[in-house]
Amino acid sequence: MDTTGAGALIKALEDVGCEVIFGMPGGAILPAYDPLYESKIRHVLVRHEQGAGHAAQGYAQATGRVGVCMATSGPGATNLVTPLADAYMDSVPIVAITGQVSRSVIGTDAFQEADIRSITLPITKHSFQVHDPADIPRVIAEAFTLALTGRPGPVLVDLPKDVLATATTYTPPKPAAQSRPVLSPVQIRNAAQLIGSSRKPVFYVGGGVIRSGAAAELRKLAEKTRIPVVTTLMARGAFPDSHELHLGMPGMHGTVPAVAALQKADLLIALGTRFDDRVTGLLPHFAPHAAVVHADIDPAEISKNRKADVGIVGDCRDVLAALTAVVTRAPDLTGWWEYLDGLRTTYPLGYDWPADGMLAPQYVIERLSTLVGPEAIYTAGVGQHQMWAAQYVKYERPGSFINSGGAGTMGFAVPAAMGAQAGAPDRTVWAIDGDGCFQMTNQELATCAAEGIPIKVAIINNGNLGMVRQWQTLFYDGRYSNTRLGTHDRHPDFVRLAEALGCVGLRCETKSEVDGAVLEAMAVRDRPVVIDFVVGQDAQVWPMVAAGTGNDEVMAARGIRPLFDEEE
Amino acid sequence: MTRHSLSLLLRNEPGALARIVVLFSSRGVDVESLSLGPAERGDLSRLDVVVDLQPGRTPAQLIKQLGRIVDVKSVVDRTHDEAIELGA
Structure with missing residues (x-):
């Protein structure tokens, strides 16, 4: 099919299943907007490129598909920096398409030129700058695959204006090979052994469980073992809040039972989570008596902040299914649940109405x-x-x-x-x-x-x-x-x-x-x-672990330290 | 600080070296020496680098972080090899 770089871009986006682009046109990206005019892809014209980036993130997380945002060169592209950094931190699959000045003037401080690839190096999973329009379909297909596979994240595709305007032939890209890490049966067995011999285990569930679509598998294993579950900020919804095994969110503003479950545990089964400082508090004081099973699709996360006794590189869905198959002996958790249920009863989430009579x-x-x-x-x-x-x-x-x-x-x-x-x-x-x-x-x-x-x-x-x-x-x-x-x-x-x-x-x-x-x-x-x-201005978020303190000092309300006090 | 010698194979793609160097600077890795040259395969380059790591950071962690860069084909820790070469 004879077309231009721009035509190839829009056709490639259609072929990889893109149904909506959040974006704003401008000089360098203008050629791409011409074929978009008659494309079946919906374009949502934002009022600021940052909005396009966050919209792509919202789209990706609501649908499980890749979110796409588009902006022109220079300030258009730099306005995408915050969403790219955000998507990188939270492992959100988005593809950002930016216009760039023409190849002949790259590096000359041309009008609306910004080296967006370099600017975004530490906050993108990968980036491309395309110099041959014939490469565009392959690059778009690769960008989508990279964004979505392994640990998801943002990918940038930078397209010089003249590359978009040049005539080319559209060749449909070969479907990219998608591989999932193969689980180590030894590590699965080791993990199952630790689970079987634990007395105070807890599932420490992170956003990876949502990204991998493993909620059903998590529920199966939790119900089979009766092990308590905590869900981090990024994992809210990965396990039903109404479920009796759920202790809520851990961390700086987590529930007392969730924080206590991690602190007093003898085994953390950490799934798709990265031991972020908002969860762990002061690391040396975090879960001091716990062995750690850490499963994550990104090998670089395992033992990054907390040394894992058993590290499993893999997709959480595969890991949970494999564990469910081999965990036969459910540990006796009677004493553990008595302790946690006691905290649940004594320290439920709660709040006071503001003294000034305003809305809580x-x-x-x-x-x-x-x-x-x-x-x-x-x-x-x-x-x-x-x-x-x-x-x-x-x-x-x-x-x-x-x-x-x-x-x-x-x-x-x-x-x-x-x-x-x-x-x-x-x-x-x-x-x-x-x-x-x-x-x-x-x-x-x-x-x-x-x-x-x-x-x-x-x-x-x-x-x-x-x-x-x-x-x-x-x-x-x-x-x-x-x-x-x-x-x-x-x-x-x-x-x-x-x-x-x-x-x-x-x-x-x-x-x-x-x-x-x-x-x-x-x-x-x-x-x-x-x-x-x-609402009232004096309402505060409780419980709270003050920054720079250990989780044992979690305060249910100002000055009330249930875990700290019980040890004294 | 602990010193480590790493050897990487990377694809000859624009930005590949930049991505590696930015990883060093954003993760607080000190670069002692760095040398880039062609590898046997024409589409690959070889990067030899000696780095100092901050206390608490392990070379295994850095190798995994380098390994997730799309253009990096392999990373090998040569710290031990070098010690042998020097007769240590």
Whole structure:
């Protein structure tokens, strides 16, 4: 088929199954937009390239497919840097396609030139710059395969303008060979042996279980062995919150039973997780009595932060299936469950209503979860609202919570919700956002309104950069330096802002209005809805392991250290 | 700091060397010496590098991190070989 580099690009994207591109045109990428005009691929015209990148991430996590974003050279490409870094940290499969200045002027500081390949070297799994248009179909197929296989991640394809404009012949790429690591039967046996002889084991489940689609296999093994399960921030939904074996989220803002399960365990069965500092606290104090079985598809993660006694390189689905087949002897966990159930009863998640009589943010999220249910997709930005969204929404299925875990990117929620909704049009998508985060990326609501992407946004508006304020309260003597945003005084007025952007805007300030506001938002189907939940500024996220301390010092509330005190 | 001598085979692709060097700098690896030359196969290059690792970081970890770079075909730890050559 005779075409141009640009034609080959769009045809190649169609052939690898791309159904939507989030992007914005500009000079260098312009040739690609011409064949896109008549392509069956949907293009969502964003208002800022960062929104395109996060939308691609939201799409990828809602569908399990590769998300695609596109931008022009120079500033268009550099605006994708944050989403690429985010996708790299959270292992999200996205492909970023960027225009580049023509080959003859690369390296001359040409207009809108940026060396985006070099800029993104540490935050991409791989990148290509194509110099021969005949290579484009092969490169696109490789980029998709690389993004999705092994440990997923972002791949960049940089396309000089003249390469896009040059005539070429389209040759369909050969399907790329996809291999999964072969499990070591010895390590599986060793792991099974440790499981069989343990007295206090725990499944420490990370995002890899969701990426590999291993939730069903996890449930099977957990139910067979009755071993307790904790799910990290990236793994919320990998195991049902309603399940009796589930102790909740571990880590800095984890539940007391989940933190205790890791601390007191004699065996951690770590699955698709990387012993991140937000989970481990001070590493030398983390799970001091536990042997470690660590399964991950990325060999570089095993023994990176915590030495594994048994390391298994493999896809979590394969690992769990293999373990289920060989684990015959379920350990006797009576004493272990007595201890953990005691903590569950004594230290359930809970919150106080603010002393100033304002709305409790946790209550808003709890009601949202109850009214909207587990079939919806929830996204979050970063900060207090994110932790409450992780704690108080009840997740029952993988892919139902999409947030920025490793990078901690404020402003993630709205564009990620847009991408998730585009990929899963039949699901309700709620962005749970903070007033700080919302002001970083709310321009994409104009995109949602124009494109008919009816996301719903719950702004947990506490008038402050809440998590930073919480740290100032706890660690800086309440000196609130530059955390007050003034959004309680309607600067800006989020209801009017939402309406100006083409959405329905609602406001809710009292407990009695919460259900009504959520139900009203749920009834709107033809455009996005924003609810401004005006909540108290002094609510804090608890439990908490203060940064730089060990997990034994987890505080159920300020000054209450259940694990520390019991040892004294 | 511990010193290690690594030998890599990498594909002759633009950016391959840059990706390796960036890995060293972003993971806090000190490069003592580095030499790149053609390998026997024309489409591959050989990179010999001597690195210093911070306390707590292992060469095995670095080798795995290098190994996940798409253009790196193989990584071998030659620390021990060199000791033999020097008669140590």
